[in-house]
Amino acid sequence: MKISIAGTGYVGLVTAVCLAEIGHNVTCVDIDEKKIGILNEGRSPIYEPGLEELMVKNKERLTFTTDYKNAYKDTDVIFIAVGTPEKKDGSANLQYVFGVTKQIAESIQQDCIIVVKSTVPVGTNDKVERVLRENLKKDVHVEVASNPEFLSQGTAVKDTLNANRIVIGVETKYAEEVLRKVYDGFGLPYVITDRRSAEMIKYASNDFLALKISYINEIANLCEIVGANIEDVAKGMGMDPRIGDKFLKAGIGYGGSCFPKDTKALNWLANFNDYELKTIKAAIEVNENQKIKLIKKARKYYDNFSGLNVAVLGLTFKPGTDDLREAPSLQNIPILLEDGANIKAWDPVGIENYKKIYPKEIKYCNTIEETIKGADICFIFTEWPEINKFDISLFSKLMKYPLILDGRNCYDLEKVKKAKIIYESVGRNTVN
Numbered sequence: 001m002k003i004s005i006a007g008t009g010y011v012g013l014v015t016a017v018c019l020a021e022i023g024h025n026v027t028c029v030d031i032d033e034k035k036i037g038i039l040n041e042g043r044s045p046i047y048e049p050g051l052e053e054l055m056v057k058n059k060e061r062l063t064f065t066t067d068y069k070n071a072y073k074d075t076d077v078i079f080i081a082v083g084t085p086e087k088k089d090g091s092a093n094l095q096y097v098f099g100v101t102k103q104i105a106e107s108i109q110q111d112c113i114i115v116v117k118s119t120v121p122v123g124t125n126d127k128v129e130r131v132l133r134e135n136l137k138k139d140v141h142v143e144v145a146s147n148p149e150f151l152s153q154g155t156a157v158k159d160t161l162n163a164n165r166i167v168i169g170v171e172t173k174y175a176e177e178v179l180r181k182v183y184d185g186f187g188l189p190y191v192i193t194d195r196r197s198a199e200m201i202k203y204a205s206n207d208f209l210a211l212k213i214s215y216i217n218e219i220a221n222l223c224e225i226v227g228a229n230i231e232d233v234a235k236g237m238g239m240d241p242r243i244g245d246k247f248l249k250a251g252i253g254y255g256g257s258c259f260p261k262d263t264k265a266l267n268w269l270a271n272f273n274d275y276e277l278k279t280i281k282a283a284i285e286v287n288e289n290q291k292i293k294l295i296k297k298a299r300k301y302y303d304n305f306s307g308l309n310v311a312v313l314g315l316t317f318k319p320g321t322d323d324l325r326e327a328p329s330l331q332n333i334p335i336l337l338e339d340g341a342n343i344k345a346w347d348p349v350g351i352e353n354y355k356k357i358y359p360k361e362i363k364y365c366n367t368i369e370e371t372i373k374g375a376d377i378c379f380i381f382t383e384w385p386e387i388n389k390f391d392i393s394l395f396s397k398l399m400k401y402p403l404i405l406d407g408r409n410c411y412d413l414e415k416v417k418k419a420k421i422i423y424e425s426v427g428r429n430t431v432n
């Protein structure tokens with residue numbers, strides 16, 4: 001099958017490489033010449049475990065180009081995997097989706113199926129179909145199908161090859177059959193539905209996970225007040241299969257390119273349709289407060305951070321990715337800098353992207369030891385395995401004042417008690 005994919009971001013590139021792995025020929029299109037240049041050198045422009053290796057392995061079946069006209073003209077299936085970022089009012093910005101739709105309409109010269117993989121509000125597939133038909137240059141048969149993506153950054157390749165389900169939203173049997181041909185090689189279960197339900201499945205799933213995180217974070221906040229331990233509480237809850245043990249990790253809130261924007265977009269859609277989505281509104285509000293929880297805790301020790309040596313461990317929104325979108329570090333570091341703190345930061349893969357935002361304001365370090373040396377306070381924003389495995393006795397040995405504010409509950413409280421540090425985490429007692 002001949003497949004083209006518009007957008008070589010986390011979703012487009014991973015999908016392309018995994019489809020190539022099951023034998024398809026895939027042309028990846030992007031408007032970003034730099035990304036295409038890197039891809040044509042056999043490198044991945046994003047950090048995603050296993051991606052580059054699989055890309056190199058399947059290089060015979062993968063093409064990377066900015067020449068969309070050629071890429072779309074004679075292909076069986078075109079996936080749209082461009083970004084749908086948040087607009088100021090919280091709604092989804094669909095300019096890239098409609099932009100690429102017009103490019104596709106102008107280019108195709110044979111019958112094909114256009115598959116919307118980007119996360120889009122309910123009703124967008126209908127609009128994509130309308131824009132396509134309005135701009136078609138040739139008399140060809142096109143159909144639009146919804147096929148939302150559920151991969152998580154950091155485990156994207158694994159998630160795609162072993163997805164729990166492939167959701168396909170179609171209006172005709174023909175579109176369903178074509179998409180089955182695309183995906184059958186994975187041997188995964190399908191959910192076949194109409195386009196609007198498929199679009200809703202994506203938002204409802206993401207927002208449920210965001211809600212679960214905000215729920216456990218609120219319980220954690222209450223645990224701190226009433227003297228309970230959130231780790232034990234979450235364990236006790238998670239063993240109930242009706243609840244499940246995933247997404248019950250308390251911390252300083254969710255970030256990333258999906259949960260923040262997808263909660264806001266669904267909330268916006270509800271408002272637009274004169275419905276108040278109370279649970280999602282609460283999830284958003286809880287998360288906003290949670291992100292600056294550590295700064296609030298730190299104020300108990302220091303009125304302001306002026307002149308303090310601050311160590312920051314973890315910059316990305318979660319481990320396993322170099323993505324900084326909506327990372328809690330981006331909410332906290334500006335506050336610290338504004339106060340006049342001297343910041344040293346460590347992250348195994350996020351530093352290059354961070355340097356694009358803060359080229360000079362932060363001293364970037366290669367090791368955790370170097371970062372915490374001489375620090376008056378240390379913030380942990382991301383639970384990288386290197387931080388989890390770090391010898392905590394070194395905090396008191398290397399820091400000027402061993403105050404650790406851990407936003408990801410990286411350490412066992414019993415071990416912390418022996419380490420002669422002052423340790424604040426989320427939903428657990430302070431150790432000092």
Ligand code: NAD
Nearest residue numbers: 007009010011029030031032082083084100118119149153
């Ligand atoms: P991204 O920002 O990493 O990549 C989008 C890419 O599209 C960019 O490389 C951009 O240059 C390219 N692009 C824009 N206009 C184009 C055009 N006209 N033609 C070709 N390329 C074009 O985005 P992403 O994180 O991969 O997300 C893509 C979509 O998938 C979004 O709707 C997102 O909500 C959804 N999604 C993302 C994830 C995730 O974990 N990142 C998971 C599931 C779903």
